[in-house]
Amino acid sequence: MPKEKCALCHEYKDLELSHIVPKFVIRHLKKTSFGAIRNMENPNRVVQDGEKHYMLCGDCEDLFSAYETKFANKFFYPYMNDSIKEFDYDQETYYFLTSISWRSLYLDILDFVKNHEVYGVDLTTLEILIQKEKSMREYLLKINSEIDGIEHHIFFFDDLVDVEKSYPELRPHVTFHRGITSYTFFNKELNSQATITNMMGIILFSLYSKGPDEYWENTEICNGVGQLKAKNQIIKSFCANELNEILDFSKQRSDEISEKQKSKIVDKIKVDPEKFAQSKVFEDLKKDFGLE
Structure with missing residues (x-):
């Protein structure tokens, strides 16, 4: 096999399959799912892994891997498993967040160039x-110790209490808590650009x-030392609209699940209803039904 140019170091080497959303997120999603996970681009297809x-x-x-492990242990698992709401961060956190968004941005630029008419990219x-x-x-x-003009913000999609009438049917808790993208x-019009990653x-x-x-x-992670709290967060930005886009897309794809696949899901629940009742999926479903 001919060696190819690495997207990061630009050296010609053997390339590895790289996860876009970190592997520890996908592993946790599979571990806490009731049954298989599905590809939202094709909801009738069961997948075993995330995008690579x-x-x-x-x-x-290997360079990125060390930072992923630290974020998983300092942020991800404490929030997911222990409901921790306060986090200390440092330059390594900022580095990790940069590495995640860079992967998507790099691939999206290639896609935008190839299909600029489809995306309407000027x-x-x-x-x-x-x-x-x-x-x-x-x-x-x-090479540089700073990045000019780029901000990283983390928003914790916590439990909703009061929402617009259209939200309950979009199942926001299931969409975000059980999703990766x-x-x-x-x-x-606003001359604004961003990368979003839901973990x-x-x-x-x-x-x-x-x-x-x-x-x-209460959302920004700076390139330094600080603390972030998963509460009292406010976003007034064009980025907030993208959360609605994700909800709409998820609802559209869920409606496309075939009757055959729906029957498989129901049959699996019938086999072990107690396990389903104790699952994270059911927990989020109850929160969504409670919004109605």
Whole structure:
């Protein structure tokens, strides 16, 4: 097999399959699921793993791996397993968040260039994204110690109490707590771009350019030492609309599940209803039904 260029170090090496959303998130999703997980692009298809691409060499994969483990142990598992709401962060947290958004941004730029008419990407937006990807890559390679003009924000999708009438049928708790995704989006009118990554309700927004009326409270992870609390978070941004887009997309795909697949799900519940009643899926379903 010919060696290919690593997306990060740009050296020609054997590439490995790299997860876009970290493997520890996918592993936890599978562990806490009742039955198989499904691909939301094709909800009738059962999948065993998350999205992967040949993009990094072994050395770059190993570089990212250490930061993933630290985030998993300091943020992800304490929040998921122990309901911890306060987190201390440092430069390593910022590095990890950069690595996650960079992977999506890199792949999305390739897709935008190839299918720019489909996505409606204008030249100005594309140039901004390419410049941000370069800045992030140089930071991740430790060529530079800072990234100018990029903000990382973590929003914890906690339990909802009061929502708009249309929300309950969209099943927001199941959608975000039982879902994973990562992609780049933009608003040409506001000249704003960002990457969103949902890690089972821990939602990362990486902002590349934002509008004049943006307001974020108790969400930002700076390139330094600080504390983040999973409460009293406020987002007034075009990014908030993307949460609605995810809900709408998930509802649309759920409606496309075939009768055959629905029967399989029901049959599995009938086999062990007690296990289902104790599952995280049922817990989130109860929260969603409680919104009605």
